[in-house]
Amino acid sequence: METIYLDHMSTNPLNLEVLSAMMPYFKEDFGNPLSTHPIGAKAKEAVENARADVASLIGAKPNEIIFTSSGAEANNLALRGIALARQNQGRHIIVSKIEHHSVLNSARFLEKSGFAVTYLPTDKYGIVDPKTLQKAITKETILISIIHASPEVGTIEPIAELAKIARQNNIIFHTDAVASAGNIPVDVQEFGVDLLSLSAHQFYGPKGAGALYLREGIRIVPLIYGGIQEGGRRAGTENVPAIVGMGKAAELTKKYMDKRIDHIKPLRDKLIAHISKIDNVYLTGHPTERLPGHTSFVVEYIEGESVLLLLASRGIYAASGSACTSKALRASPVLLSLGIPANLAQGSVIFTLGEGTTEQAIDYLIDIFPQIVARLREISPYREGWGEKEVKHV
Amino acid sequence: MYSEKVMEHFMNPRNVGEIPDADGIGMEGNPLCGDVMKIYIKVKDGRITDAKFRTFGCGAAIAVSSMVTEMVKGKTIDEALELSKETVASALDGLPAQKMHCSNLGADALRKAIEDYRQKQEES
Numbered sequence: 001m002e003t004i005y006l007d008h009m010s011t012n013p014l015n016l017e018v019l020s021a022m023m024p025y026f027k028e029d030f031g032n033p034l035s036t037h038p039i040g041a042k043a044k045e046a047v048e049n050a051r052a053d054v055a056s057l058i059g060a061k062p063n064e065i066i067f068t069s070s071g072a073e074a075n076n077l078a079l080r081g082i083a084l085a086r087q088n089q090g091r092h093i094i095v096s097k098i099e100h101h102s103v104l105n106s107a108r109f110l111e112k113s114g115f116a117v118t119y120l121p122t123d124k125y126g127i128v129d130p131k132t133l134q135k136a137i138t139k140e141t142i143l144i145s146i147i148h149a150s151p152e153v154g155t156i157e158p159i160a161e162l163a164k165i166a167r168q169n170n171i172i173f174h175t176d177a178v179a180s181a182g183n184i185p186v187d188v189q190e191f192g193v194d195l196l197s198l199s200a201h202q203f204y205g206p207k208g209a210g211a212l213y214l215r216e217g218i219r220i221v222p223l224i225y226g227g228i229q230e231g232g233r234r235a236g237t238e239n240v241p242a243i244v245g246m247g248k249a250a251e252l253t254k255k256y257m258d259k260r261i262d263h264i265k266p267l268r269d270k271l272i273a274h275i276s277k278i279d280n281v282y283l284t285g286h287p288t289e290r291l292p293g294h295t296s297f298v299v300e301y302i303e304g305e306s307v308l309l310l311l312a313s314r315g316i317y318a319a320s321g322s323a324c325t326s327k328a329l330r331a332s333p334v335l336l337s338l339g340i341p342a343n344l345a346q347g348s349v350i351f352t353l354g355e356g357t358t359e360q361a362i363d364y365l366i367d368i369f370p371q372i373v374a375r376l377r378e379i380s381p382y383r384e385g386w387g388e389k390e391v392k393h394v
Numbered sequence: 395m396y397s398e399k400v401m402e403h404f405m406n407p408r409n410v411g412e413i414p415d416a417d418g419i420g421m422e423g424n425p426l427c428g429d430v431m432k433i434y435i436k437v438k439d440g441r442i443t444d445a446k447f448r449t450f451g452c453g454a455a456i457a458v459s460s461m462v463t464e465m466v467k468g469k470t471i472d473e474a475l476e477l478s479k480e481t482v483a484s485a486l487d488g489l490p491a492q493k494m495h496c497s498n499l500g501a502d503a504l505r506k507a508i509e510d511y512r513q514k515q516e517e518s
Contacts, residue, residue, distance in 0.1 A: 302450065305452035305453060342426040380450045
């Protein structure tokens with residue numbers, strides 16, 4: 001059976017050109033960038049070239065890039081590092097309710113440490129209204145962090161507008177661009193953001209490689225103390241092969257992004273058009289302001305994990321935000337914060353497309369998905385509608 | 395993550411449906427947090443002669459429902475009441491730890507169906 005991978009938001013396969021670029025740094029060019037001999041110098045040069053490539057992907061200067069182990073680390077560094085660096089100016093932070101766990105849990109940690117945190121609601125599509133942000137700002141606000149694009153519902157936020165409000169109020173603005181950087185154009189100057197997180201495996205680079213853009217001149221408190229790597233902002237001997245891989249992936253992405261978007265966007269739209277036609281199946285997130293390869297739905301009267309199992313039995317691998325799929329056994333807080341009732345959120349299914357996704361694969365999914373839905377609804381006690389206790393509408 | 399037996403029952407669930415003239419009906423669970431199982435039983439001379447189910451939930455919940463309805467057929471009411479979460483899970487060659495409580499509703503739904511049956515007996 002052919003395998004059809006439609007979970008590109010979770011991770012991507014490593015580009016083979018990226019792998020080739022990384023290989024020498026595991027073996028012959030194994031040096032420590034801090035060493036002064038030629039082997040160290042070679043590693044140092046590779047790291048700095050990668051830094052320039054990553055900076056170039058997002059319109060930054062090389063010295064504004066801090067390499068991290070992941071997007072999650074970049075988000076932690078942004079929130080905790082800025083909060084600690086600026087706590088004398090105020091102790092209020094604003095984030096949205098649809099942030100990634102690495103932002104939300106960092107915010108909760110700061111809340112426990114004595115900071116006040118406002119969690120901004122969104123509209124039903126997941127968009128943060130700039131007016132809502134403006135109203136949430138107090139004299140104490142030192143940091144605003146709003147996700148650029150949601151990996152769960154695909155919605156892209158009006159990040160330049162939101163960042164502008166922060167700038168007008170002299171507040172630091174961070175955006176988690178892990179789901180967007182490499183998938184759509186991201187430019188820190190155009191957005192007017194002070195910090196931005198990204199992750200290599202979202203654009204066919206290796207896992208274990210992330211970066212935080214930090215605008216020149218802004219002070220941050222490190223999460224990891226030690227040597228002077230990354231300008232003293234992130235200690236630890238650099239993961240040179242991973243960093244090289246991230247650089248190469250950034251370089252290739254800059255070249256091929258438009259082509260990738262042109263390939264997957266029509267497939268996304270075709271999938272959305274067909275899946276939305278099934279009775280009581282609804283698109284989640286914004287219909288147009290969404291990532292080019294992202295589709296997400298809730299299917300009424302059935303549960304997401306059983307949908308994933310039946311899809312997998314036909315060779316299709318997808319994701320879900322249902323309670324039963326999550327390790328925490330709770331429905332996705334993002335879906336709930338969009339106002340989707342918990343019983344409906346249980347029917348969450350997420351298909352995310354990548355550069356290798358073919359039209360045949362999408363046609364096959366369009367063909368079999370209604371059968372899978374019908375089969376599970378036949379088993380469901382709610383196949384003729386929710387009971388009186390359950391909320392019925394999106 | 396699931397045993398072969400769980401997958402087999404999930405892919406080919408036994409006894410899906412309703413019994414229109416059921417002697418007892420039991421429902422357990424809540425769709426807001428996870429799984430819901432509805433079980434129908436037919437009882438003759440103190441023995442369960444037929445059982446059917448409908449379930450909203452994950453793979454484990456559907457497999458458990460299928461297994462419980464299979465296990466209970468032919469049992470006396472007293473024997474059926476001895477079925478526990480543990481016996482159902484082990485008949486399925488085990489369930490993942492986090493599924494043990496929220497998805498393993500079969501024995502509880504069955505108990506409610508038996509209660510319903512007994513109540514109807516008393517009323518008639």
